[in-house]
Amino acid sequence: MSMYCYQCQEAAGGKGCTVKGVCGKDEKLAKSQDLLIYVLKGLSVYSVKGREVGVINKEVDKFIMEGLFSTITNANFDRNVFIARIKKGLELREELKKSLIVAGVKLGNSKSNETWVKKILSFLGVKTEEEVKLPEAATWFADNVEAFDSKAGSVGVLSTKDxxxxxxxxxxxxxxxxxxxxxxxxxxxxxxxxxxxxxxxxxxxxxxxxxxxxxxxxxxxxxxxxxxxxxxxxxxxxxxxSYGNPEITKVNIGVRNNPGILISGHDLKDLEKLLKQTEGTGVDVYTHSEMLPAHYYPAFKQYSHFAGNYGNAWWKQTEEFEKFNGPILMTTNCLAPPKASYKDRVFTTGVVGFEGLKHIEANAEGEKDFSAIINLAKKTAAPTEIETGEIVGGFxxxxxxxxxxxxxxxxxxxxxxxxxxxxxxxxxxxxxxxxxxxxxxxxxxxxxxxxxxxxxxxxxxxxxxxxxxxxxxxxxxxxxxxxxxxxxxxxxxxxxxxxxxxxxxxxxxxxxxxxxxxxxxxxxxxxxxxxxxxxxxxxxxxxxxxxxxxxxxxxxxxxxxxxxxxxxxx
The missing domain is CATH 3.40.50.2030 (Rossmann fold)
Incomplete structure (x- = not known):
């Protein structure tokens, strides 16, 4: 079989996706995700050993967290992102190795022991027979896509036989x-x-x-x-x-006459930044799917242009994004492969991604510039109304x-x-x-x-x-x-x-x-x-x-x- 994935409820035939994911990911993407998980496991081996001697690398913590999140169903469909993450993971692993050796941790059967590791171990007086045996995921190394693809086929779910x-x-x-x-x-x-x-x-x-x-x-x-x-x-x-305790709230599910931006996913911090940057621009902000509960938090109620909720659950986005007319910001997972009819209006940020979509990165201070989304919104029509009324939440x-x-x-x-x-x-x-x-x-x-x-x-x-x-x-x-x-x-x-x-x-x-x-x-x-x-x-x-x-x-x-x-x- 070309791939094997059964991590979500939509696993083909109730067993597993073997040709293409029901979510939309193809064989190459699925295998790149498998290899990233393999690299994260190997990196985790060193992190566990480091923690035993007080070595905690916050960059590694963040990288593993984001790497795991990026492989969740419907989070990221951009294979280039996973190739970059695999390379970065291997680099971090080598850096963490050096920290552990300096801290006196004995590492064994590492391919790189043939060079600098062996010299340092010898200098520290560590004998080979005393070294800790490492699993292959902690020692395998490659630096090109061809080698990644070759390895990915043997490290997926089915590599565990029992x-x-x-x-x-x-x-x-x-x-x-x-x-x-x-x-x-x-x-x-x-x-x-x-x-x-x-x-x-x-x-x-x-x-x-x-x-x-x-x-x-x-x-x-x-x-x-x-x-x-x-x-x-x-x-x-x-x-x-950060935002106060949710309170009982009636949320409008209709639309206004202003142009709008639709924010989907789950990230409240991204919503906060978007609301601040759209204040006074004449552009309204609407939530979609899992962002609906943002309306229940007191801190967001101060924004008069926080208009309401548009649409339903994530899977209906292929019809609802089309009708919204304005740009859409995807902050986390729950992205379905976008249609050509609205693809040019979809922006991604954080771990979410799709090849060809515009991605907004945070700067060194963690700030994000949403001006491209806001400028596009100003040129679009107000959302097409698909329903009216209110729904109550905040419990x-x-x-x-x-x-x-x-x-x-x-x-x-x-x-x-x-x-x-x-x-x-x-x-x-x-x-x-x-x-x-x-x-x-x-x-x-x-x-x-x-x-x-x-x-x-x-x-x-x-x-x-x-x-x-x-x-x-x-x-x-x-x-x-x-x-x-x-x-x-x-x-x-x-x-x-x-x-x-x-x-x-x-x-x-x-x-x-x-x-x-x-x-x-x-x-x-x-x-x-x-x-x-x-x-x-x-x-x-x-x-x-x-x-x-x-x-x-x-x-x-x-x-x-x-x-x-x-x-x-x-």
Whole structure:
């Protein structure tokens, strides 16, 4: 087969993409991403050894974080970016080697030992037989595209022959990819956690260790969930300390008469910069997909030209971007290959990219110049109206906890019988209409807790309220899934329950890409059981690994709306 990728829910045939990714990436791009992950694993080996002796390289931390994020589904389709990252990763690895040797770390079986490393080791009096054996990913080196392509074919997913070990390794890698997204967003706001970076490197390096058993990898999988909670908590802190606690907000989904810029993805810092630079220009700013929850933050409400939300979930961009008329700024993943009809209006920034699109880089101070987007916007027509009205959101943990007395009373009185956590992702598959129908058919005495673009399956339905509490409580982006965990833990405390699973909360989560994976692992770490995933279970879970998750955590899939509602309400 020319490629093999099964990291997202759209894996072809429920097994894996072998010719071209359903997401749009081709064989060469897929293999370049595989090779970058291989290089990041090798770099992580040295980072782990460095941390043992107090050597922490912040440039390496940032590079690994951004490298992981760039390989998430629908983040970057530009092969040139990955070639450059591979080269940079190998350079950083050699620099880190030098730092470790100076620090007295004994390195072995490195190809470069034939030159300067051997001389330094000899000078330090380190004997070859005492040297630490290194995996091939930590020693392989090349400096040209042909050699990269040659190597890429042997380091992908299928290079691990044991199906269960492969499944667990990929589950960990995809969890760490999701975690890297949370860390990148927090980092953009000046928040970092050295321990989380260290764990990501430990996890990557561990996937090279052939002495580890299935049980070892199961334990590491749960540890990934623990650091997933830490990463989400850090991002929650970064967002709320930077922009205030989200509050209940009505968001306009119609349009104004001014030209506009549409911002999509997840990065709030990029939005802040864009709003500041567009102030007083006569250009409005609209959010799309996962940027909708930006309207819930107090800090963004000061901008009168912050017009509203345009459109729906990421996968509808191929029709909605065309109708928007103005330029679009993609800040993170969730980019679909653009159509020729609007390609010249799409700009990318951060880790996101697509060959031929205009990319806006940050300068040395981290600032970005969006003047090219603003100047283009001034020449375009106002957005074409595709819908009207308002949607309500802003139910992050701080806001829901403020309503705790009201919620608890509604539960005690029987007005609210059940909560359904329906967080996660939306996607193209027709089978995802299940979530719309599920929301329509659950009883009127139930509440939906949501985060992520999965909400677009039901957040515009007229589902009413319970005693003034909307039946859909939107906590924000997929990045804000931490809020749902905090809400559950607060309710557990209020009701005096020993086990979080005693709460009247059912988990019916839609997943699509790797950020959903880290959310799942975080929930498992918190002790949540009986989570149901759809529209299909991950292709990267082997039958044996699936059985472990079923037997220990009650993980399940979905069937049909009527039967699933009965099952959840029993």
């Amino acid at each position: 199906e269960d070990i492969r499944s667990l390794r990929e589950l960990i890698i995809y969890g760490v990819k999701g975690l890297s997204a949370y860390m990148e967003h927090a980092s953009a706001l000046g928040y970092n956690d050295v321990a989380v970076h260290g764990f990501m490197h430990k996890a990557l390096a561990a996937t090279l260790d052939d002495t580890l058993t299935v049980n070892d990898y199961v334990a590491l999988t749960l540890e990934t969930g623990k650091f997933g909670v830490d990463g989400m908590a850090l991002l929650d802190k970064a967002n709320t300390e 992050a943990h701080n806001q829901v906890i403020a309503l705790a007395d009201k919620v608890v009373e509604a539960v005690k009185s029987g007005a609210i019988k059940q909560f359904f956590v329906m967080a996660g992702c939306d996607g193209r598959a027709k089978s995802r209409d299940y979530y719309t129908n599920f929301a329509k058919e659950i009883p009127n005495d139930t509440i939906i807790l949501t985060a992520g673009c999965a909400k677009y399956k039901y957040n515009k339905l007229e589902l009413g309220d319970i005693g003034g509490i909307p039946r859909v409580l939107d906590a924000g982006q997929c990045n804000d899934s931490y809020s749902l965990a905090v809400i559950a833990m607060k309710l557990q405390e209020v009701f005096g329950l020993e086990d979080i699973n005693e709460l009247p909360i059912s988990y019916n989560i839609a997943w699509y890409e790797q950020k959903a994976v880290i959310v799942l692992l975080a929930l498992l770490h918190l002790g949540v059981k009986n989570i149901h995933l759809g529209p299909t279970l991950p292709a990267f879970l082997s039958p044996n690994v699936t059985n472990v998750l079923v037997e220990n955590f009650g993980i399940g899939g979905i069937t049909n709306v009527q039967d699933d509602i009965k099952m959840f309400l029993q």
